[in-house]
Amino acid sequence: MRRPHLFTAIASALLLMAGNTAYAQNNTTxxxxxxxxxxxxxxxxxxxxxxGIQIPSIQSPKAQLGMKLFYSKTLGGDQTTACVSCHHPVLGGGDALSLPIGVGSVNPEVLGPNRVMKKDEMVSVPRNSPTTFNVALWKQHMFHDGRVKRLDKYSISTPDVKHDQGDPLAGDNLVQAQARFPITSMEEMRGEYMKGSYNQTLRRGLTERLQDNWEKSFRVAFKDHDSPIRDVVNEQNVSVAISEYERSQLFxxxxxxxxxxxxxxxxxxxxxxxxxxxxxxxxxxxxxxxxxxxxxxxxxxxxxxxxxxxxxxxxxxxxxxxxxxxxxxxxxxxxxxxxxxxxxxxxxxxxxxxxxxxxxxxxxxxxxxxxxxxxxxxxxxxxxxxxxxxxxxxxxxxxxxxxxxxxxxxxxxxxxxxxxxxxxxxxxTDPCVKSRECLSPWIPDQNSNDPDNNMLHGLRKAGQRL
Ligand code: HEC
Ligand code: HEC
CATH class of the missing domain: 1.10.760.10 (Cytochrome c-like domain)
Known part of the structure; x- marks a missing residue:
């Protein structure tokens, strides 16, 4: 028993000198x-x-509210699309299409390769949906062209302001800043709703829709039971909640x-x-x-x-x-x-x-x-x-x-x-992203509380749940 022991000791000493933990764990050199x-x-x-990056838990109250909002058509101008229309966890955090389809789909509930535009209409969203997985890890730029950009510790530039100026409403992080824009895109979510109005006016309009039925969910998530409703159910808190949900998708x-x-x-x-x-x-x-x-x-x-x-x-x-x-x-x-x-x-x-x-x-x-x-x-x-x-x-x-x-x-x-x-x-590849079961914390249960019965749960094709 002595010789192998001594041999191992010498071998590991040598390997430690090489500074390589890989060798130390097993001997396939x-x-x-x-x-x-x-x-x-x-x-x-x-x-x-x-x-060094703080990742929220999907179980946190804000992420839970954010998940409902992410799946809710109430934020889609014409109430046919939700964020999840183009970013479903089972579809790799995207939509499995070359180019996404927002408003104008034949069946808004169908997501993935079977999602098609209404007859004779061309796909109008010009770029591929990036994954929402691991979005918390971006430190400088969001979007394919970086139009949401961190300028310094305190400020973020967005399409609402001039290039390279800080947007005072961008929020605390890039994901929150980004989440305020899909609802303003005509092709993605807005359609003809409040056509011609400023982004911020539109956001207020959409948020007003939430005030009737979502008050309790917002008060629970933001632990605020006393402030006037407009200080709790507002567009800033919508983007905070959605971004907490997205940022919890760490794979x-x-x-x-x-x-x-x-x-x-x-x-x-x-x-x-x-x-x-x-x-x-x-x-x-x-x-x-x-x-x-x-x-x-x-x-x-x-x-x-x-x-x-x-x-x-x-x-x-x-x-x-x-x-x-x-x-x-x-x-x-x-x-x-x-x-x-x-x-x-x-x-x-x-x-x-x-x-x-x-x-x-x-x-x-x-x-x-x-x-x-x-x-x-x-x-x-x-x-x-x-x-x-x-x-x-x-x-x-x-x-x-x-x-x-x-x-x-x-x-x-x-x-x-x-x-x-x-x-x-x-x-x-994190094995979790290939498992419906492992992803289930990020997918609302069909029977979960849906404040205004407007959640999009997604079908692979008519009659087949995603
Ligand atoms: C119609 C499809 C569609 C819908 C609906 C949609 N997105 Fe997207 N999303 C896209 C496309 C396309 C891009 C890339 C656009 C670009 O870079 O020019 C994108 C980009 C993003 C990004 C940036 C990711 C990165 O790597 O920089 C995030 C995050 C995101 N979307 C979240 C959301 C949220 C939150 C919502 C709902 C409020 C939403 N999306 C609704 C298609 C969609
Ligand atoms: C000069 C910088 C650069 C180098 C070198 C480079 N890439 Fe890329 N890669 C990019 C950029 C930028 C894109 C996105 C381009 C676009 O979509 O227009 C990309 C896209 C990709 C994609 C598609 C990812 C997606 O989500 O769509 C893959 C896969 C990829 N690169 C792999 C590689 C591999 C493998 C190599 C080496 C053989 C490589 N890249 C070398 C910059 C680079």
Whole structure:
């Protein structure tokens, strides 16, 4: 019994000297693990993107109220849509469509791939619904073009004020600031309701609807039983509650974080090869993905032109194109730039890209390895969603190639690279996001109290609950 004991002691001493906890936990000293371990320490990865960020519990009274509001059509101008129409937990915190459908759907209760616009109407929302999972982790920018932006500790810029000025009504955090805008969008939730009025007048109008039936729920959530009703049921508290619900959607426990914490068995050999490609610079034979998808959150929150194909109507009504950040800043260099998405749970957040141009993770990954080649061979056949104008798609898909593209194709690519990268990105999936049961705290029970009987519970198709 003595020899193995001594051997283990020496081995662990050596491993401690190497400073690598991965070896200490089990003895699979594969060269790839050593390589990854070096990258992990060089890039300061910890496996925990939520460090130092306060995450509310879904059980907190405000998050519970926020959940009801998130699912309530009362906040939709024409009372057909709710936030959940485009951001359902079972649909990866999005809607599983390339381009979302807000007002004007055939059956507002149907969510996901079967959701369609009324006959002969085109899909009018110009960009893909991003996931609400892990939104609490954004520190600087919300939206694909960053139009909600943190300026400093105390102020946030929003579309209600001039670019780069603080919005006094933005609230305490980015998610709260963002939550005040979907209700103002005609295509998403507003329809023709209070057409032409200022955003703030509209918000007050919508909030008045809540005052008859929601008073008790608000008083309980905000622990305020004495103030006049307008100080409790108001648009600020609506956005506070909704944002607490969204911010409670933290899904960051995945096999990659286990690996970073030292369990070398947590991911497959193929995923390890993919990880090495992902994190290594091109000079070292990698794909350099982590230069933008950096840190434990896999985003640097900056903006780039990756020449992602544009599909649909585009953001600019006159020209039907989408110029990304340029529309916010007016700076020529910002054309076609979009925010680096986080890749946590990316497996379940498709279709991918700011307009949902890619239907497979393999497709968008091949794009990231060589945008020019991918755009030239972009297959419009993958766009099965009805109501997307292929004429504009054809016209604008290659536009971004004319500007400065920020991705250099990786030299010496092998067919296997896409598969390995995808295998790695799948290790970023928190198993909870694939389980209806695990997600159930974020989905209101059909029989739960619904203050004005206007909640949208969602169907996969007529008669089939989501
Ligand atoms: C019709 C579909 C639709 C509805 C309804 C909708 N959204 Fe969205 N949501 C989107 C789209 C599209 C974007 C991206 C727009 C952009 O970046 O230009 C978005 C962006 C967001 C973001 C930003 C995420 C990020 O990564 O920056 C959050 C958070 C969000 N929505 C929450 C909400 C809330 C809260 C509501 C209800 C008040 C709501 N959404 C209603 C489609 C929708
Ligand atoms: C120069 C910065 C940059 C580099 C390098 C980069 N990306 Fe991206 N990535 C982005 C941006 C920006 C987007 C969003 C573009 C858009 O939608 O217009 C994106 C989108 C994606 C998406 C789609 C995510 C979603 O939610 O739609 C995936 C997957 C992805 N990148 C993976 C990779 C991989 C794998 C690599 C390395 C081969 C890589 N990226 C390299 C900036 C970068």
């Amino acid at each position: 594969q060269p790839i693990d050593a390589e990854l371990s070096a990258l992990i320490s060089e890039l300061n990865l910890t496996g925990n993107p939520a460090k 960051i426990k995945n096999s990659w974080s286990e690996y970073v914490e030292g369990n070398t068995q947590a991911i497959s050999e193929q995923a390890k090869r993919g990880a090495a490609l992902f994190f290594k610079t091109q000079a070292n034979g990698g794909a350099d993905c982590a230069s933008c998808h950096s840190g434990d959150f896999f985003s640097d929150e900056q903006f780039y032109n990756t020449a992602m194909p544009q599909i649909g109507e585009g953001k600019i009504a006159e020209t039907k194109e989408d110029l990304g950040c340029y529309s916010i800043t007016g700076a020529e260099d910002d054309k076609y730039q979009f925010r680096t998405p986080s890749l946590l749970n990316v497996e379940v957040t498709g279709p991918w890209g700011h307009s949902g141009a890619y239907q497979t993770l393999e497709g968008v990954t091949a794009h990231m390895l060589n945008p020019k080649k991918a755009v030239r061979s972009y297959d419009m056949g993958q766009l099965k969603q009805k109501g997307i104008d292929l004429e504009h798609t054809r016209k604008h898909t290659a536009d971004a190639l004319m500007a400065n593209v920020d991705i250099k194709p990786m030299p010496n690519q092998a067919k296997q690279d896409v598969k390995d990268l995808v295998s790695f990105m799948k290790t970023l």
